[in-house]
Amino acid sequence: MELRACLIGFGKVGRSFASLLIKNKKILEKINVEFKVVCIYTRKYRLFNDKGIELDKAIFSLDNLGERFDDINDIMATKNIDFLMDFSVSSFTNGEPGYSLIKCALNNGINVITVSKAPLALHFRELIELAKKRNKILRYQGTVMSGTPAVNLKEILPSLVVDKIRGILNGTTNFILTKMEEGFTFEDALFEAKKLGYAEEDPSIDIKGIDSAAKLVILANTYFDENYSLENVKISGIESISKGQVDEATKNKSRIKLIASAEKDNLIVQPKMLKDDDIFFNIIGINNCVEFDTQYGRILLSGPGAGALNTAYGAFSDLILSIKQIFNR
């Protein structure tokens, strides 16, 4: 069976996803799927190739791998697309371009897998309901904790009631705080995070706590079945954390962590002082974690929360789970 996809964005995450498709070709063959990327849409390129874009070449350059098109909406409406893979960087002001692209896809009967936080942090319920109405898949593991399955965990925990969520949901700020404990200044730690490719395009999104808040909204909506938006989160970032405060914490056998927490109608992102007996105490560097308080006790999941390959794996695992779901394979 042939499945045709349209990729939005082809930066580090999009290219990592392409490399995962190449590397895991056999896994797709095993479930009888030929997965063709027929369209790649970026700021610079609008590329369509009905036979499938050659991904091994695309990773290096998109030049001459297809025809140029004018309107992505046209492509989605007319070219038999099965999956929209959204790797766009969308704005936290209005959720664009992801918000409109996801809606257009679902309205055209196209399944959506997104790693873009803003559309879901601003319009969660609308998009979920639209997917339900159109009987299409909308998956978004890559939006929270990248490849560590904080979102998809819900599927293997049927009828679980989550009362409270607490997490370290941003890799960059956790990395910066860890580096500051090691003696780096805030600026040097941020520079290091950028160099290693962990920081978002605009690092203030990380540092001011907006990225954590967006992820918290997505988790809270997923596990509480609510319709929170970014504006419902009280947010403080780590921008005013000084070297002196970090040293003071270390002296008291404590650590400052940017903690995101959600209980019914109470969503907060703020730096918190954690004692050394806190289970989050040893979550360091780019690692993220999330803790769910449930009727059967407290469950913790931790793993890498940043990195292009990890985020791409989030989308890849969503793709495989979608295919299994649709075709019962």
Added chain:
Amino acid sequence: MELRACLIGFGKVGRSFASLLIKNKKILEKINVEFKVVCIYTRKYRLFNDKGIELDKAIFSLDNLGERFDDINDIMATKNIDFLMDFSVSSFTNGEPGYSLIKCALNNGINVITVSKAPLALHFRELIELAKKRNKILRYQGTVMSGTPAVNLKEILPSLVVDKIRGILNGTTNFILTKMEEGFTFEDALFEAKKLGYAEEDPSIDIKGIDSAAKLVILANTYFDENYSLENVKISGIESISKGQVDEATKNKSRIKLIASAEKDNLIVQPKMLKDDDIFFNIIGINNCVEFDTQYGRILLSGPGAGALNTAYGAFSDLILSIKQIFNR
């Protein structure tokens, strides 16, 4: 749709499972399933009721809730059973009675959900292959970390390659070690564990590391796709850990934990001294955890590892996932 189940064992876990069925009736109705327990088989009772045993009564007493039968194999062969729910306590010597009951069920085209470790720790591949051959489900989340989805996690992580597994897999020993740090003697801590219902029927199974080893075998076989058995594990328990050793560890900012670890052909259960920067350091009491080293980094899952209700929830989640899998709901 009516689904008919046979329950093996009706101790604390079996009764907790029955209470979960009652409490979650709506969830089953929502997926259009009427789940009937038509048979309960224990050491004392052999109960069959074609209309379904009344579970709200069964939780208190099994008297007069059905007809007595002679042969459980007969029931499985002739009474249109869809699910065998195995809550038996099986022997680590030969895996019985679970081993034979699971085989009988699969051979009669019955799906199996088990929380019994011994059959899988001794005959893993044989049972998995038999289920595959008969095109039936064999699920076993409840065998490892009870309701914390250490087994089922694999399903949401497609194409993940796990190189190494490390875990604290036994709630009782972890509870005892935590209590010893608080000042209890080994004997008092064990007494407390029994009182709270954490210890296995035969506590030496926990204390000598056999329970941990069985879980390690099940995890290693699941994630490495191997066919290890209990005899492949080098096992030392906590029976010779003294109060002095625990105090010495505390003085050195360390903790003694019973660690189960698996790499290719190298399965070990042994007490280990963990420094306070180890991510397992703060896993205390009956909590369990498991860490997977993968091609995308290290993923940690932690949660309650003991308790009848948690184990029953492992089986209940397996049941819901099975129904979704079979009927694509």
